[in-house]
Each structure stands twice: as structure tokens, then as C-alpha cells.
Amino acid sequence: MRVIFMGTPDFSVPALRAIAARHEVIAIYSQPPRAAGRGQKPRPSPVQRAAEELGLPVRVPERLNSSAEQAALAELGADVAVVVAYGLILPKPVLAAPRLGCLNIHASLLPRWRGAAPIHRAVMAGDAETGVAIMQMEAGLDTGPVLAEARTAIGAQDTTADLHDRLAGMGAALIVETLERLPLPATPQPAEGVTYAAKIDKAEARIDWSRPAAEIDRLIRGLSPFPGAWCMVGDERVKLLRSRLVAGSGSASGRAGQVLSGFVIACGEGAIEVLEAQRPGKRPMPADEILRGMNLPARLT
Structure with missing residues (x-):
């Protein structure tokens, strides 16, 4: 044809x-x-x-x-x-x-x-x-x-x-x-x-840790690789590119965003484990590689 x-x-x-x-x-x-x-x-x-x-x-x-x-x-x-x-x-x-x-x-x-x-x-x-x-x-x-x-x-x-x-x-x-x-x-x-399916607005990409873990996990995976869901890790704006749901708990009143262990983060309901992330000016890296080069604060924002 x-x-x-x-x-x-x-x-x-x-x-x-x-x-x-x-x-x-x-x-x-x-x-x-x-x-x-x-x-x-x-x-x-x-x-x-x-x-x-x-x-x-x-x-x-x-x-x-x-x-x-x-x-x-x-x-x-x-x-x-x-x-x-x-x-x-x-x-x-x-x-x-x-x-x-x-x-x-x-x-x-x-x-x-x-x-x-x-x-x-x-x-x-x-x-x-x-x-x-x-x-x-x-x-x-x-x-x-x-x-x-x-x-x-x-x-x-x-x-x-x-x-x-x-x-x-x-x-x-x-x-x-x-x-x-x-x-x-x-x-x-x-x-x-x-x-x-509305065009993705970059304003959607900021992670609100008070939301349920399932919703945050879908946001991370849905916005990967672009524009990339992000949060503040200390004073760095870090993109989270892969994640999975894990056992753990959080609450909107206090524990949401708390680092439970490794790169496991408490959410408003449940918890996620970050599997891949990207620091400013650097390539995407597996979570274990990132953790060798930076110390996570007690809570992400």
C-alpha cells in the first residue's frame, strides 16, 4: 500500500x-x-x-x-x-x-x-x-x-x-x-x-506523603520517567522513579513521610519502598546505590 x-x-x-x-x-x-x-x-x-x-x-x-x-x-x-x-x-x-x-x-x-x-x-x-x-x-x-x-x-x-x-x-x-x-x-x-487523559501538569508531581501508599506508588510509577514524582530529601529535590508497596504504616497526623528503614517511607496509609531515584544533576540510580552516597533524614517532605 x-x-x-x-x-x-x-x-x-x-x-x-x-x-x-x-x-x-x-x-x-x-x-x-x-x-x-x-x-x-x-x-x-x-x-x-x-x-x-x-x-x-x-x-x-x-x-x-x-x-x-x-x-x-x-x-x-x-x-x-x-x-x-x-x-x-x-x-x-x-x-x-x-x-x-x-x-x-x-x-x-x-x-x-x-x-x-x-x-x-x-x-x-x-x-x-x-x-x-x-x-x-x-x-x-x-x-x-x-x-x-x-x-x-x-x-x-x-x-x-x-x-x-x-x-x-x-x-x-x-x-x-x-x-x-x-x-x-x-x-x-x-x-x-x-x-x-489530560496532559500531565508538573504541579501534579509533588508527592504528598499524607496520601495512601497505593496512590503514591501509582503516582511515582505513572510519572516515571517524566516529569518524575518528587519530594524533598533534606535540602535536595529528588525524583522517585520506581517503587513498590510494602508492609508498614503511617498516619496523616504524624508518621507520613517518615523513613522506616532503608528507603521505605511511611505514607498516610501503608508504606512504599523506593526502588529507583534521581538526585539533582545525576543519572537515575537504584535505591541501594543512592543510599551509599547520601544519608536520608528522619522524614521526607
Whole structure:
């Protein structure tokens, strides 16, 4: 098939590589290079870098709402467009241009967690499972009918990073299978069970030790690796990146935040053990390695 691929971050790359191995990718759309790093030099997106490595043509428009951009896309004569975390809104003329429309790989089991941060929100909410859905795109936000889905359990110690990589691979396999079976019937999303995965706000990342341990554990795992749930360890702002629930107790009136032993911290209800953390200006490290280089105070705040 003649495929237009539209994506930007690392999550999109496995799907691009899988499609390029089996179909004719006639154009790749990605967001323009953005300033990054200490020198703030423009840095191509992961998808642009992968496309250049594969020798595929890349287009990086700032937006797609001009008639010239829409005409240029339509002239490609694509059978289908595959969209994976592209980051730009597709106007109706773009959605209608490919013969079979635009298919989106979305990292949730729709209609749960429509929107920007479905993996983070699934972990933070304590969902037992998540997955990927192949959706026929329409004008609404992740409202289109679903052609296929694949499911995976969310483990007790899974982080957003763990699920990100797993779901990226699942999405790549599922889109290849879906493309080979087109046209497929699409199932409208049910009206019940709709939730929205709002973009992560950095203000959510401060740990409140008076909350129950299960909630804090989900926050730590859900915000790992970015932006990273954090607390004050003495006078250092430390990101906590992996954790697990352990036996122990705390109370909102006194013991919440108390260091019980090692890196086990009392919460408002129960306790967690920190398994991985990151001190300012340093790489993420296992808890035992961090404890060799710093003394924890009696209480974290």
C-alpha cells in the first residue's frame, strides 16, 4: 500500500519501521526540529531521524491548515495515512485525502483515556490493564470507530516507561496486521466509559506523603520517567522513579513521610519502598546505590 506516516516521538518509531518493511511509505510527516540540549540547537524528532536513516522523504510543516499544505498532501495519492502521536491537529481535508482515510494508533483501550497522556493516566488511576487501539480518525478528539485492539496487563511495578515501550511494540505489530486486512469493519466507540487523559501538569508531581501508599506508588510509577514524582530529601529535590508497596504504616497526623528503614517511607496509609531515584544533576540510580552516597533524614517532605 501507499502509506503516509505521521508521527513525532520515540513511541512512533517502531510503527514506522514495521510499516516501511512491508509497504511503500511515500511521505513522512513529523513536527519541525525543536531547540533542545544545553546549546538549544534545533534537534530533529525521533521520527525524522528514523526516516532519514531509512532514506525516506520527510516533511516538517508547522501546521497543516493551509490550502497549499493540504493540496501537497492530497497530491501524494496515498491509500492510507497512519498517525502515531504526531502532535498536530489534522483538518478535515487531510483526514479525507487518503483513499482509506487516516488510521491512528492510540495507547489505550478506547473510549477510556482519550487524549494526550493515556499511559500516564492508566498507571496513575490503578487500571488493571491497558492496550493499543487502531482507530479510524474523524474530527473529534479520539472519538472515531475502532478497527482493532490489543490488550496487556499493567503489572504491580510497571512504570509509564515500561508500558510505553511495550505498547509501542504492540502498536507496530497491530498496525501492520490491520493494514494487510483493509478494508475492515469499524466498531463505534460506546458512549459509556469515556475518560480523558489530560496532559500531565508538573504541579501534579509533588508527592504528598499524607496520601495512601497505593496512590503514591501509582503516582511515582505513572510519572516515571517524566516529569518524575518528587519530594524533598533534606535540602535536595529528588525524583522517585520506581517503587513498590510494602508492609508498614503511617498516619496523616504524624508518621507520613517518615523513613522506616532503608528507603521505605511511611505514607498516610501503608508504606512504599523506593526502588529507583534521581538526585539533582545525576543519572537515575537504584535505591541501594543512592543510599551509599547520601544519608536520608528522619522524614521526607
